[in-house]
Amino acid sequence: MRTKFLAWRSGLPVRRRTQKRCLEVFLTLTKKLGTFRGESKFSSWLYRVTANASYMRIRAEKKHESNMSLESYAPYDEKGTLLGRIKNKDWSSRPDLVIFSKEAVEIIESSINELPESNRVVFHLRDIEGLTNEETAEVLGLSVAAVKSRLHRARLFLRDKLSDYFYEWRK
């Protein structure tokens, strides 16, 4: 039982969600109990079902995050003060070896995939494909102002994601 609980916990960033998630996985297990064919140990089957349910939950949450709008996203608070995540987190002078490391590239790739589609598409066309604002607007059927706005929010989001990563790396 402890193994299964730890499988859940490994996919859960916040302890207090554990109780709710345990209930969810128990419901999943009761539904899937009929699928156990006895070809493996019951504990192995239990672990697999738990791990899959945990993984599916994480994916569902990520999808929910990417459905969220970045329209009001900003790295400052309601007073207009740049948030604490900016302070003491100037990673710009790190050597290229660190900035362009495999891990950093993976972080930014993963963060791009977290973007809502409307922002991700604009970001891709502008910053990956190198189109101008006008060309991007033409491809997507948007106004230039809309392109700039979506790109702006996407870049702010990605900068913050990288900052969190490099700050954690330094610690």
Place this chain on the structure above:
Amino acid sequence: MSESEIMTEAQHDFICRDVVENIMDYIDKELDLETLSELEKHTGMCPECRAFVDTYKRMLDLTGKLKEKKFVTPEIRNRLRILLQSKVRLS
């Protein structure tokens, strides 16, 4: 803190917000000279804004390494291909 110091802090925060909201035009040098000068003066004095601008630029350097990656649907890539082909024909 005196009233004048509070006002200064509020004005400072307001300009910080200006830096963030205008960062794209600031990087691309598409701001009018007066605004550009004001923001450059501010980033010279504000460590948070300096860090924000520098890390923003480095982030763009990093995304430049992702040229081979695709983050859009085949439909968007197709529309992009059509646009680029039409530009080649015109030139």
